[in-house]
Amino acid sequence: MLNRESNVSLRLKSKINLSIIRKNYSPDKLAIGLAGNNMTSFKSSTAASNATPSSEKANEGDLYQFPEPVLLFDNRDVSEQMVQQIQSRLLASPSDQLYQLLLDVYRRTGELARAEELVRRWLEFSPENKLAAYQEKIFTQKMLIPGIYKQSEIQPAPFAIFDKFLEVSERKYFWERALGSSNEFKSSGISYGDGERVEYQYQNRNSEVLFLESQEKQNIKSKILKLIDELFERFLIPKKAIKNIEVKLTAYGEGGFFRIHQDGFFKQGNSSRFISWVYYFHASPKPYSGGDLVLFDSNCAKTNHLFSESHYTRYKPMDNQIVFFPSWFYHGVTPVKLLRPGFDSYRFAVMGHISC
């Protein structure tokens, strides 16, 4: 049984890291990065070398590459006043730059419905603008534009969200399974590089996992399989035979988080995780804040592990929604704050990866 009290010391650890991160994460970066969209606001990383091994073993293996421990930020640096200013400037004198700036603000703050409406307007205003065209595809959730992964540029992450993914009874199964198994969850482990070393890395991740029996996974797996062709098309992944769909039940309690990481790498040929998916469920009304899934603009080239610290799309978990994204895009989970105590207030998800 996992000792839930131990989360206190973990939270302290994450707070220390947070202050380090904030130093090189100033609001100026938003202005500079968004306006200029220049490479200076992007961060390069050589990944796994920064990992500090611990001797404890977990029984779960995920393939991750860690850059410097960024993330764990919120969106307090985007004020309502700033949003209103950009909105009224855009109305008064529309330009590509202002559209891009406002879109970056919306996706940074997780206003995806507003982002969707804005990209339609932007493309109407500027039909020849490549970035507008690309963003319009992402935020209206259409097929991407061929060729994007070949460019050695940092790209906004595509994603696919499906609402009301499970039937009421199917959702209820996972809800009751989670609540009925609160003592069986284990601390999530992380493995680095080749996947052989599996280590607890509390400074990088604080969440719990429950491994499900194979018959419990069947239903959600087959629902995902039905979508697979559409997802491959949308994300421009060449069609391949599916080798495996991992399925886990995860729970994030007070202070739970997951720093920026990749779930898989962009490689052709070998078996790898290609698509990550997360099905969210929680009590109603939503009993936690934070716990946002943040998809960072990334460069997917094999040898280049680049992502933007200041350009990203925030998704705020909604009950009974599922989110898919290509596994090589950098992403993370912001710290969870429970609005009332208790395991039934946790941020629950059934999640996994599709490997080819």
Ligand SMILES: O=C(O)CCC(=O)C(=O)O
């Ligand atoms: O729970 C989420 O939103 C994402 C978790 C994640 O990135 C992972 O488990 O690899």
Ligand SMILES: [Fe+2]
């Ligand atoms: Fe992940």
